[in-house]
Amino acid sequence: KPNAAAAEKQQKESESKDKHSEQEQEAFNVRVLSFMLNSLSQTDNTTQMELFCSEKALNALLKLSFESPSPRTRNVSLRLLRQLLLNEKLVKIDKSRFVQQLLSNIGQSLLSPMIASYFIPKPNLNNAMNGVAADIAEEKSNSNNDDDADSEATQHESFLQYLTSLKLPQLYSTDGCCIMSEQIMILRYLVRMSKSWSSTISDIIKQYIVSNAEFAPTLEFNQKTTQQQNGFIFKLFGCLGVFGGHIDTVRVGAKCYYIPENIIATVTSRSYSKNRVSLIRDHEQTHIDKVAISEIVCIGDELFDANLYAFKETEYVTLMQNLVNILKTFTEAAAPSQQQQQLPSSVPIRENSNKILLYRLYYICCSCLSSMLLNKSLLNLYLSKFEVSSLTAIAFTRTDEKFKENKFPFPTSILNDKSFIISS
Numbered sequence: 442k443p444n445a446a447a448a449e450k451q452q453k454e455s456e457s458k459d460k461h462s463e464q465e466q467e468a469f470n471v472r473v474l475s476f477m478l479n480s481l482s483q484t485d486n487t488t489q490m491e492l493f494c495s496e497k498a499l500n501a502l503l504k505l506s507f508e509s510p511s512p513r514t515r516n517v518s519l520r521l522l523r524q525l526l527l528n529e530k531l532v533k534i535d536k537s538r539f540v541q542q543l544l545s546n547i548g549q550s551l552l553s554p555m556i557a558s559y560f561i562p563k564p565n566l567n568n569a570m571n572g573v574a575a576d577i578a579e580e581k582s583n584s585n586n587d588d589d590a591d592s593e594a595t596q597h598e599s600f601l602q603y604l605t606s607l608k609l610p611q612l613y614s615t616d617g618c619c620i621m622s623e624q625i626m627i628l629r630y631l632v633r634m635s636k637s638w639s640s641t642i643s644d645i646i647k648q649y650i651v652s653n654a655e656f657a658p659t660l661e662f663n664q665k666t667t668q669q670q671n672g673f674i675f676k677l678f679g680c681l682g683v684f685g686g687h688i689d690t691v692r693v694g695a696k697c698y699y700i701p702e703n704i705i706a707t708v709t710s711r712s713y714s715k716n717r718v719s720l721i722r723d724h725e726q727t728h729i730d731k732v733a734i735s736e737i738v739c740i741g742d743e744l745f746d747a748n749l750y751a752f753k754e755t756e757y758v759t760l761m762q763n764l765v766n767i768l769k770t771f772t773e774a775a776a777p778s779q780q781q782q783q784l785p786s787s788v789p790i791r792e793n794s795n796k797i798l799l800y801r802l803y804y805i806c807c808s809c810l811s812s813m814l815l816n817k818s819l820l821n822l823y824l825s826k827f828e829v830s831s832l833t834a835i836a837f838t839r840t841d842e843k844f845k846e847n848k849f850p851f852p853t854s855i856l857n858d859k860s861f862i863i864s865s
Contacts, residue, residue: 455688467511474505474517477721481524493521494531507542508610512618516694518625523630529637536641543624544645546681548701549607550621551678551687551805554863555662555797556604600664603671613865616710617682617718619692621682622742626694628683629743632750640685641750649673651760662798674798678805684750685812686805688862689741697737699729713862739858747816757819758826764810765827 480489492498502525506518526532549556610618631638662674678686689695691708698718699706706720706729719736720729747757814820815830 453696457576458575463510467514470505470509470511470514471517474514474521478517478524479523481521490525490528494525494528496533499525499532499534503539507546510616512612513616515620516618516623518611519627520618520694523627527634528637529635536638536647540628540642540645541676542681544627544649544676545672546675546679547621547682547687548675548678549609549623550612551625551682552662552675552798552801553609553612555801556607556609558794558797559601559604595713596664604670608624614693615713616711617691617693617708618691619861619865621693622689622692625683625687626689626743629745633743633746639749640751646680646684646750647756649677650684650763651756659804660798661795663795668839679799681805681809684809685745685747686809688808688812688857689717689733689739689743690858691737691739695739696723696743697739699732700736701739706737713865743810747813747819754822757813757822761810761823761827764806767802767806768810771799800856 447815477489479492480486483489493502502518502522506515506522509515509518526534602852614620628642630643633639660677661676662671691697691711692711693708695717696706697706697708697720698704699722702722705723707723708718709721710719712718716734718732718734720732720737724731751759801848814823
């Protein structure tokens with residue numbers, strides 16, 4: 442017994458040291474990346490730009506942005522990439538591949554509730570596999586064909602291994618970092634700052650949400666769908682998220698209006714349990730700690746502006762028609778907002794995963810169309826082409842009067858914030 446206790450104590454000490462070492466490494470990476478980011482803000486940054494845009498440095502930065510287990514490191518890496526990717530003379534990168542990978546990651550994050558449902562009751566591969574094995578064993582006992590049951594079990598196992606390989610738990614942050622939002626914002630930033638990037642991103646978005654008019658509600662995501670089909674779904678949701686479907690929330694890096702001082706500030710950390718945030722004042726770069734969530738209003742980072750995308754009027758109309766068709770389909774089939782029906786508790790939630798997929802599609806299409814209609818010209822275009830009754834399932838809030846002169850449009854974000862917390 443003493444030997445066992447000593448071994449257990451030694452193991453705990455070792456785990457504590459490893460965790461401390463990881464935290465030190467994360468802090469070091471963030472300091473270095475922040476220093477690089479600050480150096481680019483200098484007036485004469487030619488030397489720094491040439492150094493950071495070298496092939497070796499850029500590859501290292503891309504690897505950190507997509508693979509680092511630290512959300513904060515990935516966030517700062519993406520912020521740094523915003524500045525570097527605009528220098529197209531120095532940066533040699535496959536734009537289409539970069540955008541497609543970001544869209545795939547964004548879609549995975551937006552569908553994380555659906556993916557998580559396959560790992561009920563606990564987010565652990567072994568538990569999920571045991572649950573699947575029990576289901577398969579029952580099916581096998583009631584089946585005369587053992588080979589089919591074995592094949593089904595293999596499919597389930599392979600599917601769960603695939604979901605595990607997405608490494609979605611790495612996206613979770615205890616202090617309010619949101620990699621998905623940062624990935625969406627870098628694409629919106631590139632669209633706003635560069636015509637060539639805008640053209641590339643717009644073409645890819647049109648490929649998924651304009652050309653594919655009949656993509657819903659026939660979508661399926663399960664062990665029988667191919668990885669190519671799953672990849673399409675992820676990129677489809679990624680495109681919808683970038684094109685107005687995602688509304689920024691209170692997270693590290695987001696801009697907010699601090700009510701007591703009537704100023705704009707940036708969120709530096711957030712505590713979900715205490716419902717508080719830390720801010721830095723934009724105009725004087727000083728910190729404010731322990732700010733209640735009720736004292737701020739999130740205005741986001743890169744606001745969606747449909748005018749920045751390389752869309753023709755006919756393409757906007759086609760996209761609107763696609764979104765309206767989806768909303769009509771859900772409305773006619775008793776949409777979630779009207780149905781108000783919970784998933785049956787007696788049925789394993791993984792059997793309702795496809796229902797979660799369609800609910801998420803309904804939600805993001807509502808958000809996408811809502812964001813588009815905040816644009817006056819697109820609203821007029823919509824009203825000239827569609828019936829007003831098709832808007833009854835969508836609600837959005839106009840900008841508060843005192844913010845109109847500063848042009849800070851933001852939607853009511855309480856429900857969106859709750860969704861963000863639950864997804865995390």
